[in-house]
Amino acid sequence: MAQVKNNYQFEDMLQKHNLKKTAPRLRVLSMMYSKNTATSQPDLESVMNDIDRVTLYRILNTFEEKGIIHKVFDLNGTANYAVCHSDCRENHHQDEHLHFNCTLCKNVYCINELNMPKLTLPAGFEAQGFTLYASGLCPKCSKKEQVKMN
């Protein structure tokens, strides 16, 4: 499920967006691409505790501006970041997919397999984008629960 990429590809990504290839940035990219769930900044901090908190903050911000990652909020309102798929470009995110919040492991999954239903809003509202959130148990946690039941 996780998109596998090597370091050369990460360097290319940075170059494409006119960003300098730096160690912190490459590490953030490889960490985020190795997971199939979104990552919160505290997550990143605990893994890369030698990188400054503010640096991570700014890296995430610029990645988001450039359309490399997008930000989603979990059930507690903390920001999580996930790699964008294909069609995001600078300042225009195409993240109309389902964000699944697992209530047990707290992970946030981006479900791209599901296409958004067409929706009509009440008169006057002009929608620019939709995001759908679901909460419940992810595959791993629902299995665990089943084991417990037996």
Added chain:
Amino acid sequence: MAQVKNNYQFEDMLQKHNLKKTAPRLRVLSMMYSKNTATSQPDLESVMNDIDRVTLYRILNTFEEKGIIHKVFDLNGTANYAVCHSDCRENHHQDEHLHFNCTLCKNVYCINELNMPKLTLPAGFEAQGFTLYASGLCPKCSKKEQVKMN
């Protein structure tokens, strides 16, 4: 659109939930019921600056636990609170409706008129609830924009 209620009704609401009738709580209720958009804690604080920040924080928490209001996050991840409609009960919110974030005035509207589409998740995921977010221009702001264009 805003649900009109008087002070007696607010007192009843508190009593029903075994909450004491206090001035801060009644003021919060009347403020929230007078609006048709969700309210953030900073909003409340600026209006009721004589009430302690922590008191507001706790009032909002207990109201949420009791099913009187529900919490939604806006595009910036800040918590907003809106009065619940009919079928919320303690520890079980029925807020499967659309939350519309206006990108201009930043207001969050709860759109109950729209019924949620049925969705099927990938195998393994067990959804307990859905929430739909939309962003764009609310009726007021889209009118303003039209005026500007002329």
Added chain:
DNA sequence: TTCTAAATACAATAATGTTGCATTTGTATT
């Protein structure tokens, strides 16, 4: 190799979330 703009690290502050505790207040009971 040198130079410059960009990126990082560090310091500092703001905003928000959260807990503990003393004081006050609503309400049930006498």
Added chain:
DNA sequence: AATACAAATGCAACATTATTGTATTTAGAA
């Protein structure tokens, strides 16, 4: 109406997260 107790508020304090400014370092161009 007075009392008594649990609940609610207000205040102090602290934790976490978001954010800005600036000196230092570094990537990449010349």
